[in-house]
Amino acid sequence: MVVDSAEINATVTRDLGLTYPILADPALATIDAYGLRHPGGHDGNDIARSASVLIDGEGVVRWSAVGDNFRLRPRPATILAVVDALPDVVRRPPR
């Protein structure tokens, strides 16, 4: 999720060969709902701060990484370890 428009995100997706969707939040409504606005974070413009949020099958937030340095982001191995440690993060549909 990012403040840029869907058009810009489409270019980035193509250039980087991304396989997941980048969602556009130019009004920062969702960014604010998640408490992740960075006031004046880029050339005086408000942007999202770098963060990762893990949400389970019921729509509950189970883990988040909101760092204080945008160079440092959780590594894929770290996130997979978190998912493995939360066995009920996937909701099986009732039979």
Place this chain on the structure above:
Amino acid sequence: MRGDEAGGRNWAAVLGPVLCAAGVAGYFVVVFRLGAALPGVRDWAFPNWIVIAAGLALSAVGVRRARVRGRILARVLATISVAVTAGFAWILYVLPALPPAAGPTVGAPAPDFALSAPDGRTVRLADFRGGPLLLVFYRGHW
């Protein structure tokens, strides 16, 4: 090699800033070419700080060993070492620093959203029922 012997060169004074610059330049080369493969280096720059520390130590040795005529040059070179080190520290720790933020509440329902994907379709939180969903927030302005 002792710089205070007749005819000796003060190699320590010269090597000091060279090592500091090499440590800094090496960091950016590694990060831009191998960043994902070497996350430890990318995050902590630890081998680079060791090289930079060696450069600073050499600069200090160079200043101590400088002969009268070479004293000013040794100090200028040592200042370059310190400036390069300070600039590197600023880029790594000051420039990317973020103010504290609450973030989402763990254990609470995730706030809903309905946002546009690059292909124009609307993506909602409910689309991911069954989970897990990893929502990554980027600074944007790519």
